[in-house]
């Protein structure tokens with residue numbers, strides 16, 4: 001394999017934990033919201049097994065917050081998402097598609113309601129702050145929109161509950177999925193949510209006080225020795241098996257939430273006002289023409305650095321593969337693909353060319369497991 005390094009600059013931002021994860025053996029970076037996001041610590045497969053059995057600490061500072069505060073903040077946040085937030089509660093997280101007037105996805109963040117007039121939009125990789133500012137200016141909303149210096153540490157894996165209980169006490173293991181509360185470490189309160197970009201369970205600490213956050217980072221490794229804690233990062237194998245979507249990879253502005261299986265987070269029933277609602281109603285009535293599905297491919301290796309076309313036995317184009325990885329669970333490559341109508345049958349067979357060789361595969365439902 002060729003060796004490259006990433007050129008660091010103010011534009012490709014480091015995180016407060018960068019020097020630590022480099023000392024701990026990070027081997028690959030991706031960029032996420034113009035920030036370094038660790039992508040591997042050695043073998044992806046070893047990290048996958050470790051994440052499913054133990055506990056990992058992740059530097060996910062790239063999940064930036066867009067803070068929206070002020071008199072019109074609720075109106076602005078609701079305008080941006082097709083999920084109904086009219087009954088949303090303070091202390092809860094909401095997974096929310098953000099769409100434009102054509103119902104094209106802008107982002108798929110987690111939104112935290114901090115107060116009736118204060119929200120954090122914990123974004124995937126696109127510039128939501130510019131979209132929010134544009135809307136606020138156009139609508140003459142009374143809001144303040146900033147990107148606060150918050151750098152999330154995620155604690156993920158089945159043993160995350162024990163390690164967090166040891167540091168923060170029993171109260172933390174009673175917290176419900178997608179709830180958040182404030183917990184003290186070294187005299188400083190931290191917002192901690194029960195969330196994270198894996199299906200193995202865990203927490204995310206929204207670090208506002210960098211100095212104490214760094215002490216917490218170190219403390220997690222000190223106290224975590226008995227749980228075999230390791231540094232990690234969102235794991236490509238685990239997240240594809242779990243069908244956690246990656247904005248920019250699996251979904252983008254050319255897709256709408258109904259095509260991406262996000263129907264659960266689309267509300268067309270009441271008079272809640274959001275951008276793209278009329279368009280979504282139209283799409284919902286007419287039906288979609290492409291749909292995100294799983295695929296299984298009879299090979300052991302794949303590198304999806306751009307989408308790869310999928311064909312049927314008659315050489316008709318049936319879709320495009322957007323992410324893929326070798327899954328130890330299935331013993332073959334699995335992936336997330338946009339499949340065109342009418343090829344949505346589970347077990348629809350497919351052909352794919354990888355580095356000049358043809359492989360067979362099948363379409364399946366998401367999630368895989």
Ligand code: THG
Pocket residue numbers: 063094095108109110122123124125152178195196197198204244245
């Ligand atoms: N945590 C935080 N911010 C984030 C992410 C995160 N920002 C970027 C990215 N991840 C946003 N995308 C997702 C996608 C899926 C989920 C969370 C963020 C997720 N989904 C659950 C599921 O699909 O089972 C539950 C969603 C629900 O039903 O409410 O967790 O990880 N802070």
